[in-house]
Amino acid sequence: MSEYLDSVLPAAGADAPGLVLGEQPFDVAANSFRLLTTGPEPLSIDGAALGGGLPARRIALSELASILMHPSCGYPTSDRVWRLLIEQARTGGPAWVVGAAGVALPGLRQAAYRLRHYSGDVQAELLTAFVAVSRTVKPGGAKVAQRLLSATFTAARSALHAEEPIRTTAPVQAPVTAAGHPDMVLARAVAAGMITADVANLIGATRLEGVSLAAYAERHGRSYWAVAKERARAEELLVAAVRSGALSDDDGEAIAEATMTVAADPAHHG
Structure with a gap:
């Protein structure tokens, strides 16, 4: 059973196309999660010890996932639960890695939908990234x-982008290492709490994916200038983090690529 669990989710850097034979990676993860959370001894947490308004008893992770999805579950309770899940995924063996991924599947499915235009194995890359990020966040x-x-x-998008066929109409860019790719820098900045997830998505969309600030603002129901100011403040924060040593010099090069060497947005009026 342990060997099977080891093969369910990829280690960081695993060969995504060879990960699963004949099934979608999310299906494999969901089935494994179901097996681990049913029966007489399901993978569970102690709700009484964790507190935060959780039921004061053992809670199977399948039930826990439903609790976290309910509108009545606030961020403080969710944060308590996820701190424990991350700790268990790091120290409790492969079963807890599968357990954490199973609880995260609704969010991972949303991410897969957003990445659906990529030609690579989106689900496998997201699971690969989830395992890697859970070790460092x-x-x-x-x-x-x-x-x-x-x-x-962000990490999965970076990997998928690197796998995309080169388009002859795309501008030529200087190569960067995987560790120094701007997408990876944004992922590390979010994991470190330097910027929010929404701000990382803003920078990623408008700096790396070619979405104009005007289009991004319209899509999110915000004014152009509010979005422009938010991006500018975030980029100043990232540059300051490099200068203070909070991010490495390699990160600084990637930040410069993402925020300083891209063509400016067309002038916006109104």
Whole structure:
């Protein structure tokens, strides 16, 4: 059983296309999660010890996932739960890695929908990224699940982008290492709590995906200037983090690529 669980979710850097034979990776993860959370001894947490308004008893992770999805579950309770899940995924063996991924599946499915235009194995890359990010994300601070999923999305998008066939109409860019790719820097910045998930998505869309600020603002029901100011403040924060040593010099090069060497947005009036 342990060997099977080891094969269910990929280690960081695993060969995504060879991950699953004949099934969608999310289906494999969901089935494994179901097996682990049913029966006489399901994978569970102690709700009484964790507190936060959770039922004061053992809670199977399948039930826990439903509790976290309910509108009555606030961020403080979610943060308590995810801090524990991250700790267990790091120290409790492969079953807890599957358990954490199973609880995160609704968010991972949303991320897969957003990445559906990529030609690579989106589900496998998201699971690969989730495993890697869960080992490095800082569980302190607020909105742990949101930061975890945003960093996962950004890392998976970076991997999928690197796998895309080169388009002859695309501008030529200087190559960067995977570790120094701007998308990976945004993922690390979110995981470290330097910027929010929404801000990372703003920078990623408008700096790396070619979405104009005007289009982004309209899509999100915000004014152009509010979005422009938010992006500018975030980019100043990232540059300051490099200068202070909070991010490495390699990160600084990637930030410069993402925020300083891209063509400026067309002049916006109104």
